Amino acid sequence: MSNKQLFVPGHTACAGCGQSLAAKLVIEAAGPNTIVVNNTGCLEVFSTKYPETAWGVPWVHSLFENAAAVASGVESALKYLGKKETINVIAQAGDGGTGDIGLQALSGMLERGHDILYVCYDNEAYMNTGIQRSGLTPFASNTTTSPVGGVSAGNIRPKKPLPEIAAAHGIPYVATASVGIIPDLQRKVKKAISIRGPKYIQIHVPCPLGWRHDPALTMQVGKLAVETGLYPLIEYENGVLSAVRKITPKPVEEYLKTQGRFKHIVNNPQELSLIQEIADNNIRKYNLKAEQTS
Amino acid sequence: MFGPLTSKSGTSKNNKTGSWRTESRPKFLKTNCIACKMCRIVCPEGCITGTEKNTYDCDYAFCKGCGNCAMICPKQDITMIKEE
Amino acid sequence: MKEFLEGSKAVAEVVGLCKPGVISAYPITPQTHIVEELAQFVADGKLNSQFINVESEHSAASVVLGGVAAGVRSYTATSSQGLFYMAEVIFNIAGMRLPLVLTCANRAISAPINIWNDQQDSVSLRDSGWIQLYAEDIQEAADLHLIGYRITEDKSMMLPVMVCMDGFILTHGIEVVDMPTQEQVDKFLPAYKPLYKLDVENPISMGLLADPDYYTETRYAIHETMKDALKLIPKVTAEFSKVFGRSYNGLLEEYRTKDAERVIVAMGSVCGTIKEVIDELRAKGKKVGLLKISSFRPFPAAKVYEALKDIPKVAILDKSVSLGSYAPLAVEVKASFFGKKKSPKVISSFVAGLGGRDITKDTVKEIYSLLTSKEKACEFIDLKPELLKESYEQ
Numbered sequence: 001m002s003n004k005q006l007f008v009p010g011h012t013a014c015a016g017c018g019q020s021l022a023a024k025l026v027i028e029a030a031g032p033n034t035i036v037v038n039n040t041g042c043l044e045v046f047s048t049k050y051p052e053t054a055w056g057v058p059w060v061h062s063l064f065e066n067a068a069a070v071a072s073g074v075e076s077a078l079k080y081l082g083k084k085e086t087i088n089v090i091a092q093a094g095d096g097g098t099g100d101i102g103l104q105a106l107s108g109m110l111e112r113g114h115d116i117l118y119v120c121y122d123n124e125a126y127m128n129t130g131i132q133r134s135g136l137t138p139f140a141s142n143t144t145t146s147p148v149g150g151v152s153a154g155n156i157r158p159k160k161p162l163p164e165i166a167a168a169h170g171i172p173y174v175a176t177a178s179v180g181i182i183p184d185l186q187r188k189v190k191k192a193i194s195i196r197g198p199k200y201i202q203i204h205v206p207c208p209l210g211w212r213h214d215p216a217l218t219m220q221v222g223k224l225a226v227e228t229g230l231y232p233l234i235e236y237e238n239g240v241l242s243a244v245r246k247i248t249p250k251p252v253e254e255y256l257k258t259q260g261r262f263k264h265i266v267n268n269p270q271e272l273s274l275i276q277e278i279a280d281n282n283i284r285k286y287n288l289k290a291e292q293t294s
Numbered sequence: 295m296f297g298p299l300t301s302k303s304g305t306s307k308n309n310k311t312g313s314w315r316t317e318s319r320p321k322f323l324k325t326n327c328i329a330c331k332m333c334r335i336v337c338p339e340g341c342i343t344g345t346e347k348n349t350y351d352c353d354y355a356f357c358k359g360c361g362n363c364a365m366i367c368p369k370q371d372i373t374m375i376k377e378e
Numbered sequence: 379m380k381e382f383l384e385g386s387k388a389v390a391e392v393v394g395l396c397k398p399g400v401i402s403a404y405p406i407t408p409q410t411h412i413v414e415e416l417a418q419f420v421a422d423g424k425l426n427s428q429f430i431n432v433e434s435e436h437s438a439a440s441v442v443l444g445g446v447a448a449g450v451r452s453y454t455a456t457s458s459q460g461l462f463y464m465a466e467v468i469f470n471i472a473g474m475r476l477p478l479v480l481t482c483a484n485r486a487i488s489a490p491i492n493i494w495n496d497q498q499d500s501v502s503l504r505d506s507g508w509i510q511l512y513a514e515d516i517q518e519a520a521d522l523h524l525i526g527y528r529i530t531e532d533k534s535m536m537l538p539v540m541v542c543m544d545g546f547i548l549t550h551g552i553e554v555v556d557m558p559t560q561e562q563v564d565k566f567l568p569a570y571k572p573l574y575k576l577d578v579e580n581p582i583s584m585g586l587l588a589d590p591d592y593y594t595e596t597r598y599a600i601h602e603t604m605k606d607a608l609k610l611i612p613k614v615t616a617e618f619s620k621v622f623g624r625s626y627n628g629l630l631e632e633y634r635t636k637d638a639e640r641v642i643v644a645m646g647s648v649c650g651t652i653k654e655v656i657d658e659l660r661a662k663g664k665k666v667g668l669l670k671i672s673s674f675r676p677f678p679a680a681k682v683y684e685a686l687k688d689i690p691k692v693a694i695l696d697k698s699v700s701l702g703s704y705a706p707l708a709v710e711v712k713a714s715f716f717g718k719k720k721s722p723k724v725i726s727s728f729v730a731g732l733g734g735r736d737i738t739k740d741t742v743k744e745i746y747s748l749l750t751s752k753e754k755a756c757e758f759i760d761l762k763p764e765l766l767k768e769s770y771e772q
Contacts, residue, residue: 009339009356010306015314016360021338035576037444047306050298050592053583054306058576060447061585062440063470069437073400073444073452074576076428080399080450087578105440108433182335208360216361216374219336295606296536297599298592299475300574303581 004056006032011054013046016215018205018222019121020046022179023092026119026203029189030088032057035074039067039093039102042128043121065101067091068109068118075114084115088193092119095136096126098202099162110169110198117192117199120162123207131210135160138230139278140271142261143210153264153271158278166200167236173197174236178204180222184233184245204231212260224255229279232286246290249283252276307356311339315359318374324348326369333363333372380556385516385548388555389481389541390415392520394425395563396479396527398453400445402430402438406460407493408545409483413455435460439467439480446476447584449575451527454478457545458485458499465503471538472507472600474585477530477570478538479523480508484646484697485545486733494734495545497646498698501674501706507600509539509607510675511628512645516553519543521624524558524567528614531570535610537603542674544647546734558622566621604676611673629678631670632685634660638667640749641686643711644695645671648737652695655742666746671707679714686711687720693749697731704756705729726754735760 006027013020023043027034036059038044044061047054062070071091078084091109093102098120109116125143126132133146137155142148146155167174172195177185185203192199206222208215225231226245230252233245252275256262265271283289322333327348334342334350341357344350352363364372383391390412401420403413419425428445432438438454445452456464461482471478482500486492500510509529513519519541526539543549574582588596608629615628633649634656635641642652649670659666669685669692671678686692694712696705703709708727715721728745731737737760744759 005304005340007340008304008307009341009353010309010311011339012309012311013338015338015358016362017338021336021362024338024340025335032581033578035448035578045587048301048583048586050586050588051301052306052309053301053303053586055583056303056581058578058581059583060444060576061587062443063466066437066440066467069432069440070444070447072430072432072437073402073441073446074448075444076400076402076430076441077445077448077450077452080426080428080445081448104433105437108437111433112430182332214361216365218338218360218362219366295599295602296475297595297597298586298588299584299596301583301586303583 004032006056008054008056010052011047012049013042014209014215016208016218018179018207018218019043019123021218022121022185022203022205025182025185026090026189027057029186030090030193033086034088034090037062037067037071037074037089037091039097040064041094041097043092045128064097066105067093067097068102068105071116072109072112072114075116089116090119091116092121094127095120095122095124096134099160100135107169110166110171110200114198115196117201120200120202121205122202123205123210125210127207127210136162140262140265140275142264148264153268163200163202163234163236167239170239171198171200172238173199176202176204176231176233178222178226178231178233179206180219181226181233210261213258217258221258224250224258228252228255229283229288230255232282232288234286241286244286244288247288248290249279252279310355312355312357315357315377317359317377318361319354319357319359319377320352320361320363320372321375322351323371323373326371328369330368332366332368336362336366338362380554382552383516383555384411384550384552385519385543386411386550387415388516388520388557389523390419391557392523393453394419395558395560396524396567397451398427399450400428400430400442400452401454402432402441403454403456404432404435404438404460406435406457408485408549409455409457409481411549412481412483435463436467439464439471442478443467443471443476446478447576449572449577451570452478455481455483457483458487461499461503462487468503468508469506473596475536476538477536479526479530480538480540481523482540482542483545483549484542492733495547496697496732496734497542500540500542501698504675504706507537508675509537509673511539511541511673512671513541513543513548514647514649514670516548516551517555517624518626519548520555521618521622521626524563525614525618525628528567529607529610532610533573534606535603536573537600537607542646547647556624562621566618607676608678627672629673629681630685631672633668633670635667635669635685635689637665638689639665640691640693640746641667641669641689642693642695642742642745643669643671643707645674645707646697648695648697648731651737651739652742655739659746677710679710682711682714683718686722687718689722691724691749692722693726693728693745695745696727696729699729699756708756724749724751724753727756728754729756729758730760
């Protein structure tokens with residue numbers, strides 16, 4: 001770890017915020033020779049409220065949908081100045097700012113082959129504006145715009161497959177990670193930073209407020225998402241699946257019951273089985289199940 | 295003429311988020327600590343410091359009392375106690 | 379050196395001489411030739427620049443924002459729909475006080491979709507905090523890019539500059555242009571030295587959240603800086619004159635207004651047409667003149683007042699309209715007289731040239747003849763009534 005703190009205390013994230021933890025880990029892994037381009041969202045708002053900034057590296061706000069585009073400009077400027085070899089560029093945004101409104105800019109950046117690490121902090125909804133449903137909100141999740149009600153059991157659509165969309169661009173490196181499994185996250189960021197070209201890392205970050213979980217359980221909740229198969233930890237290199245983190249699958253109920261946003265599911269066997277099916281499909285598709293050793 | 299525009303790095307340290315704690319705070323027992331560094335790594339505030347065994351502690355000026363450090367310590371050497 | 383050039387090519391050449399390190403644009407008629415020329419310069423090794431083909435105008439503006447934030451002179455160009463698509467980034471660039479030059483090849487706004495010239499696009503973004511300079515001919519269009527970079531990068535300014543040139547008329551027209559040399563450009567325009575930038579040696583945060591305790595002062599500072607720009611722009615054009623031998627006032631031009639009885643106020647290429655009509659009518663003894671507005675933002679209200687206060691009848695010609703109210707230039711001109719001791723007896727507002735409808739010498743003569751003692755609040759002078767129906771018909 002570097003001597004100087006690159007993400008300092010005093011930011012106004014909620015206690016136990018998974019995204020603040022992940023952002024800290026990402027910039028520590030990337031190091032001080034990094035320029036960060038950040039979209040509008042929780043991370044930007046809680047880390048840079050004038051006149052205070054929690055960032056110990058150069059940092060610029062892009063707007064909501066264009067972190068990838070502003071980062072492309074920063075990267076181009078560094079190339080022009082002959083400094084790109086020694087300075088990392090990270091573009092970061094939430095799930096909505098990446099996969100919904102930000103998808104165009106992300107696709108352009110990936111297609112053009114910029115030497116940028118794009119980090120998507122996936123807390124599975126538009127949290128900063130008050131927990132609204134995004135394209136990455138998981139099935140059955142209770143959000144304010146996909147609420148549980150008299151005739152609704154929450155969000156009816158599956159997560160948009162952003163890692164696959166990124167991988168389909170044929171870029172050198174795509175990975176998913178979780179703030180619940182930190183060494184894996186750190187390894188992936190370091191690996192990505194060492195590769196030339198566009199990289200995409202999607203980090204699952206529990207949100208105590210939006211997901212309604214105990215703020216002390218941020219790590220545990222994140223870990224359970226991985227261990228149930230609901231959030232596969234995978235790596236793609238040049239468009240091909242290259243590695244997965246094996247799990248000994250736990251039933252999805254263990255993960256769902258930790259969060260208020262799924263509390264309507266826990267006693268609903270039909271919805272529960274649909275979510276188990278999502279997990280089972282992931283386990284099958286990515287071959288996540290650890291081999292039994294006898 | 296210029297108005298509010300940029301900020302020097304690390305100025306958020308002026309904001310003492312320790313005042314947020316209402317329920318509990320971590321107590322670092324410093325008896326069974328193995329210096330695994332997990333508490334320091336896991337703190338979303340980055341306000342835990344330490345080097346060798348039993349030297350880990352947090353800066354209560356910033357600690358929000360989330361409790362992740364206590365949950366992650368493999369030796370249960372951090373407990374959450376009632377906030378004063 | 380004098381050359382016979384298409385407007386787009388002249389602009390591209392001059393922009394190239396300014397050596398922007400990051401160029402990013404998205405194709406839209408009638409800006410395309412400018413960007414294509416620049417692409418060819420880069421491809422031929424004539425211009426060392428990162429040329430970024432983006433997937434939208436919003437991203438084009440974002441890329442150049444990133445480029446200049448990282449300390450490198452940058453450039454983009456657009457029109458109409460493209461300008462509106464990047465509108466939030468336009469406001470962002472000004473609010474972040476980043477220096478930039480953008481060419482707006484003025485074009486009408488959908489709907490109906492129309493690719494021909496009027497000034498609705500840039501005029502609609504007049505609140506953005508950008509300096510807006512309007513070119514009369516290709517020479518001026520080219521020169522304004524040099525002047526623009528010099529103004530925008532001035533440490534007292536750091537406000538982006540939009541160079542507005544009428545689409546097709548100036549972008550695709552061909553005129554004799556006196557092209558500057560690299561030596562002249564280097565003499566007039568020093569290398570960009572950022573006041574602030576993204577630099578790992580000196581890390582700062584740019585574009586922070588400003589709550590009600592901080593937001594107002596940022597906006598006020600831009601407003602005050604615009605007033606400073608009223609003083610800086612003529613200074614820069616005077617410096618320009620020393621190096622290149624061509625004089626521009628920078629804010630406005632009074633053409634044969636001294637003893638005029640009727641004056642038209644206008645912006646852009648139509649001023650060339652108006653000057654020709656004035657010369658014709660003056661030869662016949664008619665006392666007519668033109669007040670050409672070069673800088674729409676900052677709006678030189680005090681100078682407009684001085685130029686027109688003794689003119690009996692003033693007509694303002696707008697190539698845009700604020701639907702539901704008046705015409706934008708007319709409103710600004712009228713406001714220059716509000717509460718003042720002197721004022722023209724008649725200030726009439728005319729709208730013409732929307733969607734590329736030609737403003738001919740006859741149109742201009744018609745404006746002068748419509749400038750009677752009866753004030754016109756907002757008159758469309760080239761209307762085709764046969765196309766209008768009271769109720770909808772297939």
